[in-house]
Amino acid sequence: MDFNVKVWRQRNAKAKGHFETYHIEDIESDASFLEMLDILNEKLIREGVDPISFDHDCREGICGACSLYIDGRAHGPDDHVTTCQLFMRHFKDGATITVEPWRSSAFPVIKDLVVDRRAYDKILQAGGFISVRTGAAQDANTILIGHDTAEESMDAAACIGCGACVATCKNGSAMLFVAARVSSLALLPQGRIEAAKRARSMVKKMDELGFGNCTNTRACELECPKGISVSHIARLNREYLKAKFSE
């Protein structure tokens, strides 16, 4: 398959960016999108052009590193996958493919398609944990947890922290990301006790870091590679309100 790849190039955080279009040929339809970029980069290096920088690591859809905005969609045209699990068979032969980094003021560009997502770490550092030392805990079966509760908590815990929800949201809100963590812990007895406090401090940090507000468009849910439901945002809101009332 042959493609024209229109890529955002930006030397560093301060430089002005622009699009460049590269032509590439003989790509196997079974190749992944990132393998296509690898091949393009091989070609660029041989031609003396600076290769395209992009974040990637596990290439199994779980580490959350890859973060490309392809043809106007976070992680590209396939549903509920990360960029690394997107395959070239989803594109038409000869197509022009536009590739951009996540666009959000909270995720500044480092170079080309690589952005700085440390804001996510900072939100989690504001309370996305159980605050006690857990190294000498009681036997794990002492506290029973229902099968369905554990499954629901796991649904939320599946978040890979890629940032697609923020990149998709017209407000650049990190609500789905925050909600996934708050909800996963709030559902379990171990995390229940600090749930309201956790919701309040993580939302406060999210606001401080320049993420926008949630206006319930549900776009995040559609583009989340792990299909995390906006119902977790509802649970976050409940916890947040509880925290407000207890103040």
Next chain:
Amino acid sequence: MADKLISKIPDGPLSEKWTKRKSEIHLVSPNNKRKLEIIVVGTGLGGASAAASLGELGYNVKVFCISDSPRRAHSIAAQGGINAAKNYQNDNDSIYRLFYDTIKGGDYRAREANVYRLAEVSAAIIDQCVAQGIPFAREYGGYLANRSFGGVQVSRTFYARGQTGQQLLLGAYASLNKEIAAGTVKSYPRHEMLDLVIINGEAKGIIARNLVTGQIERFGAHAVVIATGGYGNTYFLSTNAMNSNGSAAMQCWRKGAYFANPCFAQIHPTCIPVHGDQQCKLTLMSESLRNDGRIWVPKKLEDVEKLRKHEIKASQIPEEDRDYYLERRYPAFGNLVPRDVASRAAKERCDAGFGVNETGKAVFLDFSEAINRLGHQKVAERYGNLFEMYEKITASSPWEEPMMIYPAIHYTMGGIWVDYDLQTTIPGLYAIGEANFSDHGGNRLGASALMQGLADGYFVLPVTIGDYLSKKFAEPKTDINAPEFAIAEKAVQARIDRLFSIKGKETVDSIHKELGHIMWEYVGMARDEEGLKTAIKKIKELRERFYKDVRVPGSQFEFNQELEKALRLEDFFDIGELMAYDALNRKESCGGHFRVESQTEEGEAKRDDKNFMYVAAWEYKGEGVEPELHKEDLKYEFIEVKTRNYKD
């Protein structure tokens, strides 16, 4: 220098060794802990759990990772589960049995005392992880659920769907975040260690490159912990993440730390087969699939031909024409034999011409029987996300047709040599998790990597490092202006300058691919003397070509992924050579290491306990120079060493 290999295994009965060692170790008072600095390199299960635990203890911790966040470390990709001797299923499991399975699974090349300790602390890992709010799979009654894994006959594996590594890492990462918030840990993402700094024979810091600015930076401490995982990417194609590398371990090796059993690399039997030469990464399908999936190839070569030509589908081949070769060869364990055994059996069938895809390098993993037995919903709950993942990649549904799988490099049992305290041959330098060699011998059992990473990080290192640091609290902070730092930094700068100065025509990846071909061909699933000598020669030639022909674009002081890869490839040359030397020396077949010259008439691996029951610890002697071998004899005091048998 063999006296460096003092394993420090405590005396006394096996079950009391760890308790004894813990009681001997001096404590450091809280006010002194604050003055002590520890560097942890790597944030996978080992690094994140260690940094968090050391922070909880009150030490001053600096933690480094190459990713944009600690959460991206490759532990995140572990799918199947984590072992623990809880005996929740009441199936006669015990600490002893987990210990025994691990020693046996490792083909009697791991230390008894280390492995026993691993089994001993395993139960507490589950308690800790549950207390962190990790949503493990549960039974309807609210108890934790278990599944079985290869090489064992009990059900002791805890799991969170097919994302157990992710959940455990997020638990450790959350604990780490708690400590970062508390100010005991400082996190340095997008920083890559490029050298170890030694002062007066002790590890005192690292040189790291800030991957965003390209600046070379110095960091000092009272002790350094290496938790940077394994070196499977030496083969270019592996199930490791693209950025996983063995560089930190090699830097320590070149600075004098011994490297143990490098030839023990694990080839995982259930990976998605290679689709073409544009590929750069192999995808693992969890071993847990072998719980319910049955592995087979056709009995008749004409069926194989038709499959390759797409004239028939696997599901059309009748039951009596299928060869469930693992069940046939190993009736007692069937599809749940250990990984090395399953991998070699797949290779044997494919070499005999029964490979089921166009490349001839694939076998079937079939769920039809399980779907009939358990029903769609139960199978979906156990393996749903793995089925989806497989379908996304291959565009074929495991609900309708069997999966195709083939072995691939997955894990490295070898690593930096450590004593019982996880200290390397360099005082003040520790290695944990996959980066060390200590617990898995010649072959690792499934769901034991997560167990070891967390055992080391949560329960072992935070205690044992105290023994060293209790003698150091009076020492001032390490001065990063010391000449040793300047010399190390200069050497790193020279390395980088050299790479940019070559200005050749070859890309880093294309040379790395060649290294991978050499490794897979000669240091892969079957090794012989001639091939290994060829590998050493070819790696040497390839390294020379690299220094003549490689092109590293861009400059140092920017985000430069090609430079990162070039620096790592330099280290992969060293590892590749080291693996070949070790494989050449070990003239026995053992665990993941299969020497063609050492096999039974039936083609099974033939171990040589008389001559090779030792840990091969290698000392660096210079670039391209044969390393020096030191031996740590393995003594089995508490179990009887047997031939590994999964047949009956």
